[in-house]
Amino acid sequence: MTETNIIFNSLLVACSVIMVIFLSRPKLRNNETWQAMLTPLSSIVGSGFLIMAPLLASIVGKLSPLAVLGIVTLAYGIGHVIRFNILHVEPRSNDGTLSKGAKKVEYLGNIVLVLAYMVAVAFYLSLLSSFLLSYLGFSNLVYERWLTTIIITFIAVIGYLKGLGGLEKLEFLSMTVQLAIVVALLIGLGIFGMTFLASDEMLKFTYQDRPISTKIQMLAGALLVVQGFETSRFIGEKYSPEVRVASMRNAQIISAILYVVSVILFMPIVQKIDLMHIELAQIIEATGSAALVLPLMLIVAALMSQFSAAVADTGGAGGLLNENSNNRLSTKLSYVGVSISAILLVWSVDLMEIIALASRAFATYYLLQTLLALFYCYKDCALDSRMTLINRWLYIVIALILLYVIIFAIPAE
Helix, strand or coil, X not given: CCHHHHHXXXXXHHHHHHHHHHHCCHHHHCCHHHHHHHHHHHHHHHHHCCCHHHHHHHHHHHHHHHHHHHHHHHHHHHHHHHHHHHHHHHHHHHCCCCCHHHHHHHHHHHHHHHHHHHHHHHHHHHHHHHHHHHHHCCCCHHHHHHHHHHXXXXXXXXXXHHHHHHHHHHHHHHHHHHXXXXXXHHHHHHHHHHHHHHCCCCCCCCCCCCCHHXXXXXXXXXXXXXXCHHHHHHCCCCCCHXXXXXXXXXXXXXXXXXXXXXXXXXXXXXXXXXXCCCCHHHHHHHHHHXXXXXXXHHHHHXXXXXXXXXXXXXXXXXXXXXXXXXXXXXXXXXXXHHHHHHHHHHHHCCHHHHHHHHHHHHHHHHHHHXXXXXXXXXXXXCHHHCCCHHHHHHXXXXXXXXXXXXXXXXXXX
């Protein structure tokens, strides 16, 4: 390794350390909006930050930056729907003045979502265990299931003993490490990208040629990679509607910027990956061409991302069960119930097969939330609090897109 490379790699490590120190400041750590933002941000970024660029490249190649821009824009629109419901529908639901029809739509959506969360928690942590044990040379399904069970049990114990605050501390730790590494990654990829542009090389992707209709179906499935913002809806035990709305909006904006920038900067790296058979290990190994230290850092980021997403979804599911039971089932017991269900899934089902069902469940929940907002405006809201005509048409378009996702979305092969 040359002296220049040593300095460059050292600078990337230093950038991560500086970010950890910055994000660990008491002023930021104790900020209510930042605390509330950790749950949705953990879930959105943890769901697919490392896989988004190669996933899109395997579908549309050089058009990946436009594809991810469209995906995060649609996700922000869906977030707008949920924010409307937090401010307008949720208070009416809490005081019992919501119409029966709207109440049924809301209840059905919550049932669909809690099932999706259970599958998601099991999936994220199974992926974490599989990746970690494969990296250590222990590729064994039983070992993976036991490690996954131990991690889920750990999260359940923290949730039961410490409540939402305890889960937020886990999210804070994992997101601090993850965001610090992401900053170093983007800096490293940015410098590598400038070197690539200076070399006059051309981007060249080798991926399966498919009909445009098939590509659109795959992109529809990719929408669920940026799922997670809805978790703000279910942390009302600790945060006011205004704080949750602001934190969700901020989380979506930050994650959207990270996704778009990362997809652009990943392009020179992604062309080195076998896009016919994408594996996380390939992605991590390929970043070594940008900086030798990045693969090791990304291994940590990959583990933290899956962990933080699982913790966030456990928190969301617990809050959801508490709400659906009219507070008869405490959030602490709800965390335990979600964790037990996730463990049963880990030991009884091939999660790779049913994750597609979880994706459709999330899309169905978003559709029901959109229909709830429209139904509320038609049946429940006062004249002075109705959504604007623009919002109404926006929500109708979003509902039609989500209906397409539910019926036609397919996973990338």
